[in-house]
Amino acid sequence: MSISFLVNGIQRTLDADPSKPLLWVIREELGLTGTKFGCGISQCGACTVQVDGEAIRSCVTPISMVEGKQITTIEGLSSGLGDLHPLQQAWIEHQVPQCGYCQSGQLMSASALLASNPNPTDSEIDEAMEGNICRCGMYGRIRTAIKSVNSSNVASSEGQKLYYNATEVDYV
Amino acid sequence: MSKWTRRAFITSGIVAGGGLMVGIAMRPGNQVKELANKIGEEFDDLVHTYIKIDSDNVVTAIIPHSEMGQGVHTALGQMLAEELDADWDQVKVEEAPAIGEYASYSAGRRYLLSGIDFPNVLIPTVDGMMMRVADTLNMQITGGSLSVRSTGFLAMRVAGAATREMMQAAAAESWGVPLNEVTTENSYAVHELTNRREPYAAFAGAVAEMKPSQTPSFKDPSSYKIVGKYVPRRDIPAKVDGSAKFALDVRVPEMTYASVMRSPVPGGSLVSVDDSAARAIQGVIDVVAIPATSVTNMLGEMRSSDAVAVVADSYWTASRAVRALKITWSETEYDAVSSDSIYAQFDRDISAGSERSADRLEGEVAAAFSGAARVIDADYHVPFLAHTCMEPLNATADVRSDSAEIWVGCQNPLGFRRVVADVLEMDPENVTLNNHIMGGGFGRKALQDYAIQVALLSKAVGRPVQLIWSREEDVRQDFYRPAVQSRFRAAFDEQDNLLAWQNTYTNKNEPIEAPLIPYAVAAQDIGYVSSPIHVPFGAWRSVDHSQHGFFTESFIDEVANTVGKDSYELRAELLRDNPRHLAVLTKAAEEADWSTPLPEGRGRGISLQESFGSIVAQVVEVTVVNGQLSVDRVVAVIDAGIAVAPDGIIAQLESGIIYGLTAALHGEITIENGSVVQGNFDDYKSVRMSEAPVIESHVINSGHDIGGAGEPGTPGIAPALANAVYDATGLRIRQLPIGNFDLNYQVEETGVVA
Numbered sequence: 001m002s003i004s005f006l007v008n009g010i011q012r013t014l015d016a017d018p019s020k021p022l023l024w025v026i027r028e029e030l031g032l033t034g035t036k037f038g039c040g041i042s043q044c045g046a047c048t049v050q051v052d053g054e055a056i057r058s059c060v061t062p063i064s065m066v067e068g069k070q071i072t073t074i075e076g077l078s079s080g081l082g083d084l085h086p087l088q089q090a091w092i093e094h095q096v097p098q099c100g101y102c103q104s105g106q107l108m109s110a111s112a113l114l115a116s117n118p119n120p121t122d123s124e125i126d127e128a129m130e131g132n133i134c135r136c137g138m139y140g141r142i143r144t145a146i147k148s149v150n151s152s153n154v155a156s157s158e159g160q161k162l163y164y165n166a167t168e169v170d171y172v
Numbered sequence: 173m174s175k176w177t178r179r180a181f182i183t184s185g186i187v188a189g190g191g192l193m194v195g196i197a198m199r200p201g202n203q204v205k206e207l208a209n210k211i212g213e214e215f216d217d218l219v220h221t222y223i224k225i226d227s228d229n230v231v232t233a234i235i236p237h238s239e240m241g242q243g244v245h246t247a248l249g250q251m252l253a254e255e256l257d258a259d260w261d262q263v264k265v266e267e268a269p270a271i272g273e274y275a276s277y278s279a280g281r282r283y284l285l286s287g288i289d290f291p292n293v294l295i296p297t298v299d300g301m302m303m304r305v306a307d308t309l310n311m312q313i314t315g316g317s318l319s320v321r322s323t324g325f326l327a328m329r330v331a332g333a334a335t336r337e338m339m340q341a342a343a344a345e346s347w348g349v350p351l352n353e354v355t356t357e358n359s360y361a362v363h364e365l366t367n368r369r370e371p372y373a374a375f376a377g378a379v380a381e382m383k384p385s386q387t388p389s390f391k392d393p394s395s396y397k398i399v400g401k402y403v404p405r406r407d408i409p410a411k412v413d414g415s416a417k418f419a420l421d422v423r424v425p426e427m428t429y430a431s432v433m434r435s436p437v438p439g440g441s442l443v444s445v446d447d448s449a450a451r452a453i454q455g456v457i458d459v460v461a462i463p464a465t466s467v468t469n470m471l472g473e474m475r476s477s478d479a480v481a482v483v484a485d486s487y488w489t490a491s492r493a494v495r496a497l498k499i500t501w502s503e504t505e506y507d508a509v510s511s512d513s514i515y516a517q518f519d520r521d522i523s524a525g526s527e528r529s530a531d532r533l534e535g536e537v538a539a540a541f542s543g544a545a546r547v548i549d550a551d552y553h554v555p556f557l558a559h560t561c562m563e564p565l566n567a568t569a570d571v572r573s574d575s576a577e578i579w580v581g582c583q584n585p586l587g588f589r590r591v592v593a594d595v596l597e598m599d600p601e602n603v604t605l606n607n608h609i610m611g612g613g614f615g616r617k618a619l620q621d622y623a624i625q626v627a628l629l630s631k632a633v634g635r636p637v638q639l640i641w642s643r644e645e646d647v648r649q650d651f652y653r654p655a656v657q658s659r660f661r662a663a664f665d666e667q668d669n670l671l672a673w674q675n676t677y678t679n680k681n682e683p684i685e686a687p688l689i690p691y692a693v694a695a696q697d698i699g700y701v702s703s704p705i706h707v708p709f710g711a712w713r714s715v716d717h718s719q720h721g722f723f724t725e726s727f728i729d730e731v732a733n734t735v736g737k738d739s740y741e742l743r744a745e746l747l748r749d750n751p752r753h754l755a756v757l758t759k760a761a762e763e764a765d766w767s768t769p770l771p772e773g774r775g776r777g778i779s780l781q782e783s784f785g786s787i788v789a790q791v792v793e794v795t796v797v798n799g800q801l802s803v804d805r806v807v808a809v810i811d812a813g814i815a816v817a818p819d820g821i822i823a824q825l826e827s828g829i830i831y832g833l834t835a836a837l838h839g840e841i842t843i844e845n846g847s848v849v850q851g852n853f854d855d856y857k858s859v860r861m862s863e864a865p866v867i868e869s870h871v872i873n874s875g876h877d878i879g880g881a882g883e884p885g886t887p888g889i890a891p892a893l894a895n896a897v898y899d900a901t902g903l904r905i906r907q908l909p910i911g912n913f914d915l916n917y918q919v920e921e922t923g924v925v926a
Contacts, residue, residue, distance in 0.1 A: 017454075024488040028429070033421035034414020036611070038562055039643040040491070043853035046562060074414035088412040095404065095819055098827055099241030100411030101418060101562040101611025126862040133853060135562045135612050136241050137830020138823070139864035 005066045007032070008076025018064035023047045025063050026073060034074035034104045038133070045132030048105035049073050055112035057131070074104035077111060087111050090145040098136035106132045110146050120146070223252065223335055229359050229371040231258045233328070236268040238583050239407060240613035241827070242882045243820040246405045247320050248328050250816060254399040255332030255390060258372075259358035265406050267607060320816055325878050333388035335379070342375035342382065393875075399816050400873070407609065419581040419608040422568045424636040428457055430629050431490035431642060433497065434479035434649045436847035437504045438706055442478040446498035450482055453496065455489035458482070460632045462625050467591045474651075475708065476621040483633050487640050494642075506706040506846035511655065514705055514843060515553060518657035518678045521703040528676060528699050531687055535695030540672035544663035548734050552660070552723045552906045556841035557653035557712055558646075558848075558856060563611020565622040565641040569630035575602040576627060581610035583618040591620045592627045614831070615711035619651055644851035651710025652841060654679055658687075658723040660730075663695075668735035670746070671695060677723070678703040683783070686716035689724050690753050690782060691746035707843060713831055714883040717783040721887025722836075722894070722908065725779040729895045730904065739778050739895060740766050752874060753780060756811050757789045763870055764791035764807035773797050774804075775900025779892035786812040786879030790829070792865075792892040796900045799916025803833065803865040803893060811872040812879040821881045822869045828885025829867055834859040836890035838911050857911075 004013040007030060014029060026032045026049070035058060038046030042057035049058045050072040078085045084092075087110050097103045106129070113120055113128035120128065125146055134142065224232040233249040249265035252258075336356055343361035344351040347368055355362045360369045393400070410416040435441065447459040462479040480499055484490035541547060567580040569592075576596055582588045585607040593600040610617055626639040641649070658677035665671050672695035677687060680700045687698050712718060732742035740761045747754040757780050761767075770776060773795055780789045793805040808825050815821045838857035842849045850856040894905035901915055 020486070020488055024486055028486055028488075031423065032414070033417070033423070036418075036562075037420065037487075037564065037640065039853050041643075041852055041854065044562070044643075044858075078413065084413070091412040092404070092408055095408060095823065097241070097408050097411040098243070098823060099562060099610060099612045100407070100416050103411050104414050107412065123862075129861040133562070133858045133860060135560060135614075135831070135834075135858060137827045137833075137859065137864070139830065139859075139861045140826060140867055141823075143861065143864075 001064075003063050003067050005063075005068060006070045008072060009070075014063070016063060019062045021059050022049070022061045022063050022066055022071070023058035026058060026071075032073050032075050036101055036104060038102070038105075042131070043133075044102070045105040045109060046102050048108040048132065050108055050112050053112060053115055055109045055128075055131075072108070074107060077107060085111060086149045087114065087145065090148045094141050094145040094148065096138050096141040096145050098138055102132060102134045102136075106134065106142055110142070114146070114149060223256065223331055225373050225376050227373050227376075229259075229373040230262050230264060231256065231359060231372070232264045232266055234266055234268050235328075238581070238585065238607055238610065238613070238617075239267065240581070240583065240610035240617065242824060243405050243407070243817060244320070245407060246403065247817040247820055249406070250398045250403060251320070251325070252328040252332040254396055255329050255388075256336045257356040257358070258332075258398075259360075260398050260403060262359055320878060320881065329390065330388060333390050337388055338379045338382050339372050339375050342378040343370065346370075346375065346378065393814065400814060400818060402819050403817065405820070417608060418563055418611050419568065419579055420563060420566050420611070420638075420640065422579040422606075422608070422638065424568060424570055424579075424638075427568065427636045427638055428483050428485065428633065429487040429490050430460075430481045430483045430626070430637050430639040431487065431494040432462070432479050432481040432625060432639060432645060433494050433499065434645065435477040435501050436648065437501065437506055437845070438475070438477055438708055439506065440477055440501040440504050442480065443500040443502050445480050445500070447480075447482075449496040449498070450493040453484075453489060453493045455485040456482060456493050457484055457635075458633050459493075459497070460629055462628050465595060465621070465624050467594070467620060467624070474619055474621065476624065479625065481625065481629055481639065483629060483635075483637055487638075491640075491642055504846060509706060509846045510844050511555065511842045514655055514707075515657065517705075518553065518655075518703050519551075521678060521701045522657060522659050522676050525676065525701060528701050529680070530697065530699040531680075531684070532696050532698045534697075535672070535693075537672050537674060537695040537697040540663045540695040541661065541674070543665075544671060545666045546664040546668075546734070547661060548664075548730060549659070549661045550727060550730060550904075550906060551657065552726065553657040554653075554655060554719045554722060554908045555839070556655045556707055556843070556848075557718075557835055557839045558650040558841050558850070559612070559614045559616035559710070559712060560643075560647060560853070560856065560858065561610070561612030561614060561616055564643055564646045565616070566639060567623045567626040568636065568638040569623075569626040570636040571596060571627055571630040574598070575604075576630075577604045577606070578623060578627065579606045579608065580623050580626075581608040581613075581617060582620070582623065583610070583613050583615075584620075587618075588620050588623050592623055595624050596627055596631060614713045615715070616650065619710060621649075643853070647841075647851050647856055648848040650841075650848075651708045653712030653715075653718055653835075654681070654705065654707070654709050656719045658719070660723070660727045662727070662731050662734075664735065668737075670731055670735075673698070675699070675724070675727075676701060677720075679705070681709060681716050682711075683716060686720040686783070687724065689728070690750050690780070691728065691743070692749050693746065706846070707848075713828065714783055714886040717781060717883070717887040718832070718835070718890075721779065721781040721783070722890040725781060725888065725891030726894050726904075726906070729777070729891070729898065733898070733904075743778070743780060747780075752811065752876065753782065753787055755874070756780065756787045756809050756872060759870060759872060760789035760791050760807055760809040763809065763868065764793070764805075766791060770899075773900065775896045775898070777892045777895025777897070777899055779888040779895065781884070781887040781891075783884045783887055784880030784882075785877060786810055786881065786884040788825070788884045788888050790888040790892040792889070792896045794893065794896040794900055796897065796915050799914060801837075801897065801910065801915055803837075803863065806865050806867045806889065806892075807870070808867060808885065808888075809870045809872060810881075810884060811874045811876070812881055812884070813876040814873055814878055815871045816878065818871055821871055824881040825869045825885040826867050828883060829889045830859055830864060832886040832889035833863075833865075833893070836893050836908055836910055837863065838909050840909050840912070 036046040038044035042060045047059040233252045245265040253263045340354045482490045482493040570577045589605040593603045630637040661674040663672040673693045674697045732739045791807045795802045
């Protein structure tokens with residue numbers, strides 16, 4: 001059946017099985033591979049995209065449910081003109097990603113949070129990000145990066161924050 | 173392997189090829205075809221296999237290790253660029269292709285065997301390199317937290333220093349000035365007296381003709397500009413906008429997708445498959461039986477059982493079709509095995525003590541126990557663990573009649589290429605392997621089973637295939653951190669001094685020193701019994717340290733509790749002969765305000781574990797209220813000798829701690845009817861944001877040999893956490909995961925309230 005929706009501002013009309021999950025439509029048919037497969041059962045958040053501004057798990061969302069809706073993937077988070085979303089900039093400043101595989105999903109969840117709640121509390125951040133697993137364990141940096149944006153609402157340009165405290169210790 | 177290596181070198185035609193040595197000229201027209209695109213156009217001179225300098229003075233550091241999030245490309249690039257005196261902003265890092273010329277071991281051997289004059293000063297580094305490479309069991313493998321301390325320290329640094337000296341010599345020659353007046357800076361040769369500056373690229377041609385420096389000298393660490401400094405990782409920008417290409421993102425024309433299911437019980441074989449329902453699903457192209465394979469490589473034997481795969485027009489179609497298959501697997505001798513039966517077997521085998529082997533036997537152990545005023549004992553065990561990399565196993569293959577191309581993210585590109593060539597019965601030179609950044613590795617992606625499967629699938633259907641494992645397959649068909657039991661006894665004299673330490677555990681793997689303790693105990697008997705299990709073993713971040721860190725650092729806490737001593741104080745006393753360890757432990761205690769009392773319901777625990785050449789101490793603070801455990805704070809201190817990439821070390825420490833915390837709180841693969849029960853993140857849980865503690869990390873630059881960073885954070889979190897739970901509740905955790913314990917119940921039972 002024919003289904004139409006907007007992806008990153010572009011009208012798309014596809015002839016596809018209505019039960020096919022949005023994730024595989026995005027990756028296989030639209031060629032947008034920034035959205036990842038991690039679990040297939042909405043447990044890990046690697047496939048997170050925004051539908052009408054709300055963060056959802058595309059691996060369990062049949063495309064029939066997004067008819068006529070606006071979908072934003074990681075490729076559409078910034079304008080595409082070289083300027084990054086403040087969160088993407090914060091992610092770089094705080095050196096958040098390690099393997100990077102979960103980060104598209106993390107950023108889509110975080111940007112949906114800030115769009116509706118520009119100054120979330122710690123527990124609101126925890127709640128919004130609870131569906132996104134990072135096996136590299138960069139939760140502390142993700143939290144810090146989100147807060148750095150919400151406190152100033154623009155990406156800080158103060159340069160790199162150093163997280164370490166290198167110490168010389170003498171011993172015999 | 174020797175045959176292949178030899179032929180690869182003969183056909184390659186590279187002059188003394190390989191990346192370890194200095195002064196190797198490779199120029200256009202003088203390289204194997206796979207190197208052509210690395211060398212580029214006629215103005216590029218590859219003056220060293222680890223260094224490419226373009227005509228625009230951009231230096232490319234070619235890194236013979238895989239990137240799985242650990243930042244190795246940046247760190248090794250830093251080490252090379254530092255000694256080269258390169259302008260970091262004009263340095264690119266690039267992963268080496270999977271061809272034999274980047275096999276450091278082979279390169280070193282080749283050099284020695286071919287009788288080429290080998291600079292004396294470098295022989296120790298070559299020998300050391302070969303020994304260490306032999307230790308990691310392969311050539312281009314990434315694991316063992318070794319990249320920085322072997323390739324970086326023994327090769328990248330040497331390559332950079334020797335090349336810089338040749339640049340100085342070429343500049344002196346060109347300018348007609350004394351060599352000792354030529355300095356280098358930011359990828360330029362400089363002669364201050366005549367105010368001359370020319371870019372390295374100007375001398376690339378001359379350097380390519382030169383013999384390498386016989387005695388490259390290294391910088392004084394106090395003059396470092398790149399090593400030990402904060403530099404942003406090069407791989408990060410592409411990881412925030414979706415443009416980073418993982419193996420899963422590979423797109424090949426005419427590509428199909430596959431999903432697979434392997435025998436749930438290892439060793440089971442395919443009896444029959446009813447694929448009628450699967451084939452009826454629109455979009456299914458073929459159903460393919462993949463035979464069991466057995467590969468012997470330098471990591472030992474890897475067995476992969478029979479499997480059935482569906483190839484389709486979409487992964488979604490393929491995954492549904494696999495679930496629609498009706499497969500009959502053979503019975504196996506393991507069909508009745510369960511986690512309970514495995515633990516019972518461990519207990520029997522430890523008690524029997526038959527064929528026990530000793531790791532360490534010192535002092536008069538028997539006499540100490542027979543004359544002891546007090547003896548304590550305890551049994552610990554840990555379950556199997558899966559790796560669950562965020563990126564499920566996947567690979568893409570395009571197999572033709574006489575050649576093949578593979579796209580994969582793996583920790584061992586050369587090893588993968590070789591086994592794929594073996595199963596396809598092709599010459600490795602006809603197999604092109606494209607290695608991608610990995611969405612996590614943790615040891616799992618050193619094993620080739622998934623690449624073998626996709627190669628056989630593409631061969632069977634005659635089309636390019638992208639094989640993606642479901643998360644369930646990823647969890648159930650892993651090579652696991654083994655379940656292990658460990659039994660301890662400790663003997664004390666009348667004054668509560670610790671006289672003897674006895675420890676017997678099941679099944680030794682590596683590293684061999686993992687169960688050893690750094691403490692001064694006069695009588696020690698540490699050993700293991702063999703207790704074979706059918707669940708396949710795999711290296712899991714920190715390998716044997718992951719269990720022994722928990723065992724020994726919990727039991728030493730029991731020793732302290734027994735004699736009523738403070739956990740830090742007792743360790744510190746017993747570290748009197750190990751000042752480096754003591755410094756790390758003490759730093760952690762100080763930073764964590766160890767001696768400040770905590771309110772009721774809270775607790776603090778400490779641990780110390782040396783692994784992969786680095787020493788890590790951790791202090792964990794917890795709150796236990798109404799049986800609910802919250803991990804509030806982790807203070808971690810690492811001494812890795814010198815922190816090459818300080819923020820990279822910190823990131824690895826944080827990562828290793830959270831990885832170990834997942835295992836400590838939730839991690840448990842259980843066996844029923846011979847197969848794995850869990851299947852996805854709903855029943856094999858991972859730590860999430862709300863459970864993640866604040867982690868405060870501290871780095872000690874002791875100046876000792878460089879240690880690893882990727883793994884040493886993992887072993888110490890479980891014992892420090894378990895010790896903190898004991899401090900808060902009085903409950904001694906001797907089995908993981910902690911999530912299995914009812915802390916509420918135990919508090920009421922014992923009447924102990926912190």
